[in-house]
Amino acid sequence: MARPTIADIAERAGVSKGAVSFALNGRPGVSEETRRRILAVADEMNWRPHRAARSLGNSRAGAVGLILSRPARTLGLEPFFGQVVSGLQAGLAEDGTALQLLVVEDPEAEMAAYRNWTAEKRVDGFVLLDPLIDDPRFPALEALDVPVMVLGGPLPDTSLSYSWADDSEAMHEAVDYLAALGHRHVVHVAGMPQFLHTKRRMDVLTEAKARHELAEVVSIPTDYSDSEGAVITRRVLSRRERPTAIVYDSDVMAVAGLGVALEMGVRVPQDLSILSFDDSLLARLTHPALTALTRDTQGWATEAARELLRLIADPSLTVRHPSSTPVLVPRESTAPPAGH
Numbered sequence: 001m002a003r004p005t006i007a008d009i010a011e012r013a014g015v016s017k018g019a020v021s022f023a024l025n026g027r028p029g030v031s032e033e034t035r036r037r038i039l040a041v042a043d044e045m046n047w048r049p050h051r052a053a054r055s056l057g058n059s060r061a062g063a064v065g066l067i068l069s070r071p072a073r074t075l076g077l078e079p080f081f082g083q084v085v086s087g088l089q090a091g092l093a094e095d096g097t098a099l100q101l102l103v104v105e106d107p108e109a110e111m112a113a114y115r116n117w118t119a120e121k122r123v124d125g126f127v128l129l130d131p132l133i134d135d136p137r138f139p140a141l142e143a144l145d146v147p148v149m150v151l152g153g154p155l156p157d158t159s160l161s162y163s164w165a166d167d168s169e170a171m172h173e174a175v176d177y178l179a180a181l182g183h184r185h186v187v188h189v190a191g192m193p194q195f196l197h198t199k200r201r202m203d204v205l206t207e208a209k210a211r212h213e214l215a216e217v218v219s220i221p222t223d224y225s226d227s228e229g230a231v232i233t234r235r236v237l238s239r240r241e242r243p244t245a246i247v248y249d250s251d252v253m254a255v256a257g258l259g260v261a262l263e264m265g266v267r268v269p270q271d272l273s274i275l276s277f278d279d280s281l282l283a284r285l286t287h288p289a290l291t292a293l294t295r296d297t298q299g300w301a302t303e304a305a306r307e308l309l310r311l312i313a314d315p316s317l318t319v320r321h322p323s324s325t326p327v328l329v330p331r332e333s334t335a336p337p338a339g340h
Helices: 006-013 016-024 030-042 051-057 074-075 079-093 108-119 137-144 167-179 196-211 225-239 251-264 282-287 295-311
Strands: 062-066 097-105 124-128 148-151 161-164 185-189 218-219 246-250 273-276 291-296 320-322 325-329
Touching: 006 016, 006 030, 006 185, 016 030, 030 108, 062 079, 062 108, 062 295, 079 097, 079 251, 079 273, 079 295, 097 108, 108 137, 108 282, 124 137, 124 295, 148 295, 161 295, 167 196, 167 246, 167 273, 167 325, 185 196, 185 225, 196 218, 218 225, 246 251, 251 273
Parallel strands: 062 097, 062 124, 124 148, 148 161, 161 320, 185 218, 185 246, 246 273, 273 291
Antiparallel strands: 291 325
8 A cells, every 4th residue: 555645645635735834833824724634634644754755854842752641640750750750861862862741531531642742743763661471552653664662571572672670580580589488379469460570570470379388379450559559558467368479560559558457557577578570769768668679770771861862763673682681689577477
């Protein structure tokens, strides 16, 4: 099927080719109503700028896009995102490139934003977070023919570049540590089940049940919020046979869980061990301080930004950039179970 041209868009929208050019390039010269109509037609026709024409124009937006479809309330609480944004901006600033952030309500709005920002040449590339199982964004972004750096992986069956840390190995280390302490009843308060890294962590926990002869292992998905972390913790601690250890997929949920345990009179770590992913200052300021899987999230994002700048300079590149695996840091929130 032939790639749609500016002339095709002009014919369907009933305007001149000049008007289409103004609208697609974000330049003055057309009314806002006409601009919206032209952009809608271009979106329907799956129009995207031709790479050769773009290079001949030698134009750069001087910005990179980060579009998130997580609930805004969880983004505001989670230290991980602040570290990612800070690291990305640090890496991009070395080249004088800005970071444009947009938070949307759902995946459909996220996909629309990728298409619109590309068509309007607002950004030179994208950073993509939270890769999904069978992620529909991958083929869509490949079709847009724009540089993309995914934070997460490894990713099967995609030509997109990515920078990744080994979540499976990190979860192995966490479960091995708890098993060595003597824990046999372990609950995993997980993130969103559609996320690839959540699935990998859950798979490791399932496999560890047989390997360590654990009596109970269960993963319970959440939306990463402190409220769901608290609700799940209260539910599992209200059972007749409580877990002796809980692994949380974020510091925010771990701190919320610690608060619930103290509220219910469950002593940490004497009655319950708590371990968290994404070690942040939050994990170190609690009492007791939280055992956590730590990594340099800000440094990881900075390196990913630098790799994306390489892709923008040379779109023929494909980057597979391994980051350091999170390392377990034992603190006061873990201990052998009572009577062990």
